[in-house]
Amino acid sequence: MLGHRLDWASQETWFEDETGQLLAVITNGTRAMVMLMHGDGDPGEHLIDPRGEGRSGGFLLANGQVDTYADRDTVAFGVAGQAVEHLIDHDVWPDDVTVEDDCGT
Numbered sequence: 001m002l003g004h005r006l007d008w009a010s011q012e013t014w015f016e017d018e019t020g021q022l023l024a025v026i027t028n029g030t031r032a033m034v035m036l037m038h039g040d041g042d043p044g045e046h047l048i049d050p051r052g053e054g055r056s057g058g059f060l061l062a063n064g065q066v067d068t069y070a071d072r073d074t075v076a077f078g079v080a081g082q083a084v085e086h087l088i089d090h091d092v093w094p095d096d097v098t099v100e101d102d103c104g105t
Contacts, residue, residue: 011060015088023087025080026067028058032080033069035102036087043102047075047083050098073100 015023022037022044037044052071059067075083079097086094093099 012062015084023084025084026059026061027077027080028056028060030077031056031069031071031074032077033059033067033074034080034083045099045101045103046073047080047093048072048098048100049075 011027011029013025017023020039022035024033024035024037026033032047034047035044036046049072052074054071055068056071056074057066057068059069061067075097083094083097086092
C-alpha cells in the first residue's frame with residue numbers, strides 16, 4: 001500500500017487502530033520516517049537506522065511542508081514497508097528493526 005501511495009503522489013500515510021494508536025509513515029521515496037504514538041499527546045517511538053549518517057530531504061507532508069531528517073531517524077523505504085506490515089499483522093515491531101522511545105525515558 002505504501003508504494004501505491006507514492007504512485008498517487010502522497011508521501012504521508014496515517015493508520016489508526018481501535019485503541020487509538022496512530023502509526024505515521026512519511027517518505028521521500030527512498031527513506032521513511034515511521035512513528036508510532038500510543039494515544040493522544042504521546043510522543044511515541046520511531047524506527048531508527050543506527051548506522052545512518054547524514055541527512056535526507058524531500059519528505060513532503062500533507063500540509064505542504066517539506067522536511068529533512070537525519071538518516072539515523074529514518075529507515076530504507078523497503079524496511080519501513082516490511083516493519084509496518086508486521087506491526088499491523090502482529091501488533092509488535094519485527095525483531096530486525098531498531099525502535100527509539102521518544103518519551104525520553
